[in-house]
Amino acid sequence: MFEYCSDPRSLEGLQWLSCYLTTATHFSFYWSFLTVLTLLAVTAPLALAFGFAGASAARSHVLPVSWLGRAYIAAVRGIPDIVFFLFFVIALDQGIEWFRHLFVCEDLSQPVWNNGEFRVCPAAKVPANDASPFMVSAYSFTLAVTTFAIVFGAFAANVLYGAMTAVPRAQLETAEAYGMSHRQVFRRVLVPQMWIYALPGLSNLWLILIKATPLLFLLGIKDAVYWARELGSAKTSGNNPYPHGDWRLFYFLALLVFYLVSTRVSEILLARLTRRLSRGQATRAGEDMRKGGAAT
């Protein structure tokens, strides 16, 4: 980074530190925070979409659809996260390759699963053997986002399902009295009103999602926790330009600050959102707002 960094062994104090904190590995560490934030930004809406679909399906009047929704919620909520993240990702990855295997491979005589080994022809490999490093990380990132979305989607589905049933029956009845169809009631009355009931549960999920991001390393993505561990681990003087002892404590303190700041910022934003969503609702908070507004 800086010119004087070419011989780190001769440096001391702040100069040494400035060089140490600007090594390529440290920049990977700084970037990994962005990876975490990107994952959150992509996963949250996707999980919400999964949740909405799951909840709508569970409420459906068509039995098979309702079963499907309920099965999704029950199955995913019942499986421990770590099992899901270890097993499901490998299963998803192998599933994709097996599916491609059926179509692009010429020789299908060999079993794909054999003696504990999983073999598809090279053409069916995802990502391909000669794929660029960017494609490889993009692929694993997509797998990670999908897995996170499915897991958190199931919890979100349950929250939204509860929120949908929490909307006062009187509101829906009134809508029906106006001659709205089932679908119109759902879209115009139920969905706009349910968010305020769903928000406490969803905000819990959001905070848990923030804290669950270190699971990323299980999926082969080098996240902030991986780099904190790697950079903080003791480095001997033989092969490392910047030898140091066990500094994991400092790196984990930095992580602590990052996660605390993220949750605090989320709390502030969620509080604002709650106020915004309460407006005009048939809830205590909404009622208070209405009266407060009328008094002024």
Next chain:
Amino acid sequence: MKKLLLATAFAAIAGVASAQDAIKIGTEGAYEPYNYIDQATGKLVGFEIELGGELCKRANLTCEFVQNDWDSIIPNLQSGNYDAIMAGMSITDERKKVITFSDNYTPPSKSSYMAASADANTGEGAVISAQTGTIQAGYIAEQAGNTLLEFATPDETVAAVKNGEADAVFADKDYLVPIAGDSGGALVMLDKDVALGGGIGIGLRQSDTELKAKFDGAIQAMKADGSLNALIEKYFGPESEKF
């Protein structure tokens, strides 16, 4: 019909062979000086990275190293995420049940103890730290009277000795010696070397006989012309065991 089948089979094998020219090698990237992340550049470096590059050149393969957690390094080989393991993995009978190994590229390596003082107890009632799923952890587990304390990374096994959680750490001697040398006397090597396993080899899928033959050939050639010994000396010092 038979001929046709045979021809298809050959074509299939040929297809596999040509595509195998580009292979991936899995490594842990946390085991100095075998394989680790270069502090300045963030790239994988170490004895096995340099050796792997040379072996691939000799075997006419295009190789790329990928990093994987030690815990899941064998399952990911099995499921085809990479085609070989070079991660300081000793050849043992237990691992041979699941995967196959190339010829060893280091002689049977010495494992050793490192502790806070030279008179540390490693016998009856001693708590010894070792990395999960390693040959050393297996050895400690078999010692009557020892309590095994397992950690996911090598670094944590050393930290356990520093903070008094374990009486000693048991690992590859080549890994521990530089750490003891750096500690300024806080950590010392105990004079109790144990030879374990059949040396370190490249871990491969059992069905990849062709890849194994290629690597075996390249390793034998490097043993014969002395270049492997030179590389061992470069990374592990002049006193290290050679072929």
